[in-house]
Amino acid sequence: MTVLLWGVPTEPPVAMVTRELTELDADLVVLHPQAAAGQQVQVLIGAAGKPGVAGMLHANGRRVDLAGVVGAYLRPVEPGLVPELRGRAETAPELVHARRVHDALIGFTEVAPLVSGCRVVNRLSAMASNSSKPFQAQAVVRHGFATPETLVSDDPDEVLEFVDRYRDVVYKSCSGIRSVVTAFDPTADRERLDRLRWCPVQFQERVAGPDVRVHVVGDEVYAALVDTTAIDYRYARAQVGSDARLSSYRLDDHLAARCVALASDLDLPFAGIDLKLAPDGRVVCFEVNPSPGFSWYESETGLPIARAVARWLLGG
Amino acid sequence: MLLVLCGLDDAGALWFGRRAIEAGVDCRIVTTEELSYVARLSHRLGGGGVHTTVELVDGTLLVDDVVAGAGRVSGVLHRMLEPPARAWQRAAPAERDYATMELHAVVLSWLRGLPCPVRNRPEPDCLAGPVRHPFAATAAAHAAGLRCPTVRFDTAAPLGPADALLAAAATAAGQQARAVHLACLDGDVIAAGVPDEIVAGVSAFATEIGAGEALIGVDFVVGPAGWWFAGVTPLADLRAGGGDLCGRLVDLLAPTLAGAIR
Numbered sequence: 001m002t003v004l005l006w007g008v009p010t011e012p013p014v015a016m017v018t019r020e021l022t023e024l025d026a027d028l029v030v031l032h033p034q035a036a037a038g039q040q041v042q043v044l045i046g047a048a049g050k051p052g053v054a055g056m057l058h059a060n061g062r063r064v065d066l067a068g069v070v071g072a073y074l075r076p077v078e079p080g081l082v083p084e085l086r087g088r089a090e091t092a093p094e095l096v097h098a099r100r101v102h103d104a105l106i107g108f109t110e111v112a113p114l115v116s117g118c119r120v121v122n123r124l125s126a127m128a129s130n131s132s133k134p135f136q137a138q139a140v141v142r143h144g145f146a147t148p149e150t151l152v153s154d155d156p157d158e159v160l161e162f163v164d165r166y167r168d169v170v171y172k173s174c175s176g177i178r179s180v181v182t183a184f185d186p187t188a189d190r191e192r193l194d195r196l197r198w199c200p201v202q203f204q205e206r207v208a209g210p211d212v213r214v215h216v217v218g219d220e221v222y223a224a225l226v227d228t229t230a231i232d233y234r235y236a237r238a239q240v241g242s243d244a245r246l247s248s249y250r251l252d253d254h255l256a257a258r259c260v261a262l263a264s265d266l267d268l269p270f271a272g273i274d275l276k277l278a279p280d281g282r283v284v285c286f287e288v289n290p291s292p293g294f295s296w297y298e299s300e301t302g303l304p305i306a307r308a309v310a311r312w313l314l315g316g
Numbered sequence: 317m318l319l320v321l322c323g324l325d326d327a328g329a330l331w332f333g334r335r336a337i338e339a340g341v342d343c344r345i346v347t348t349e350e351l352s353y354v355a356r357l358s359h360r361l362g363g364g365g366v367h368t369t370v371e372l373v374d375g376t377l378l379v380d381d382v383v384a385g386a387g388r389v390s391g392v393l394h395r396m397l398e399p400p401a402r403a404w405q406r407a408a409p410a411e412r413d414y415a416t417m418e419l420h421a422v423v424l425s426w427l428r429g430l431p432c433p434v435r436n437r438p439e440p441d442c443l444a445g446p447v448r449h450p451f452a453a454t455a456a457a458h459a460a461g462l463r464c465p466t467v468r469f470d471t472a473a474p475l476g477p478a479d480a481l482l483a484a485a486a487t488a489a490g491q492q493a494r495a496v497h498l499a500c501l502d503g504d505v506i507a508a509g510v511p512d513e514i515v516a517g518v519s520a521f522a523t524e525i526g527a528g529e530a531l532i533g534v535d536f537v538v539g540p541a542g543w544w545f546a547g548v549t550p551l552a553d554l555r556a557g558g559g560d561l562c563g564r565l566v567d568l569l570a571p572t573l574a575g576a577i578r
Contacts, residue, residue, distance in 0.1 A: 104469055190494060
């Protein structure tokens, strides 16, 4: 029962899943991106004319048979962003090798679920749905959730009309790049609107009501209610002077089932779904995070998310 | 109107567009470069659905699937591999990367939300359409009944995954092998002289990778030891597909002019 943990071991989500897998007696192989120099991977697809994946992984002084890997938890770091490799020439041997290890692990984790039933949280190709929030929104609507009224535009006049219509408007990135959700200030921001000509920006109606973060693990849900007046609760201390308070929250069965179906449709066994319970009764979905940094929610609420991920990786 | 979206260096798409125009098809080619310098780009989502307005610098106004003054867009041949971010080419890397990601996000949503037929609709991990990692593609080809080589990828060897697959196929096919590229539109192989089992296998493969409504190119190496799967691309070689492929595309994307090209 070998499980790969591909990420920085001290990063809280990786550390928490590691701890839970250890308690479940899993055989763990931690693949630290900073240790790529000492890692070697050989992958074989379709050996002996049969579909399947085989190969060997050499890491941490161990030799691991890839055919025996039952699960993989992915929080990788792009090789060019690893501190020791940052700024190296593309042809630098250590960066070239790190990229090859990266490629091999991506390839293995893409194919293994298809041919050997290996459980991967989450395949990088599936994570890509988060590269476009408007694209994700189209999937969200198919599952019966509302999405905020949204305008992505490079036209200042159109943006001002949108602001006039919805009054309370926020802006943020529409790609997977993290940004702070910020309220549009009709006075201060008006001067900057000409910059939109260079690149469209996403504006949304600001939806009132409490935030609920739903972690889906397989067919289980773990929801947390967020209490704050901040626009972006992740940055509540900076925005309103105190951290958001989190508490566990019981979703009704129908809503829970829709969350599971949405994550499944996006091919994400593990997902963090951001909802807002609007006063008008709408359940508004903002996005589905394919690599949830769940540690804060778990430590504040006691929700056993890491345990659920560990169990899922082991086939439970 | 048939709309062709492609890069300025996409000789196949430009060839198809010119051929369609010569055959009398109302066809407009819009390049990634033109889209990089639009006069206006607006994309709306919400209770009213998905709506996009694109105004080109020549005044052409595209609102959802209607070109102002020119009628409805009957279909789109979409071949853009990269988002229209040429305006950011010389910007600082962090700024350029951010803008490129944002434009990718908008174009992905725009083309996914168009009500008319689009070949190919973009996928989150590839703007040009369905694509699979070479290992996953090999597994899918195996499942579809195509003959696949044993692919070996080793971090100590120089070949990347796609090249490792191609090299393995070349080795398996034997000496004096040749490369064969098959265009497959909506599950149908558009080529003559292809063995029935390969036609059936490619069709099943398209289904396996979620390309049942897509135009893909499937590569083989063919030699004394038969046809060996060697890769897949969402950018099929249009010229290799010839008049038959052009005709099928026009039938699909500009149906009122079915039969204009053969």
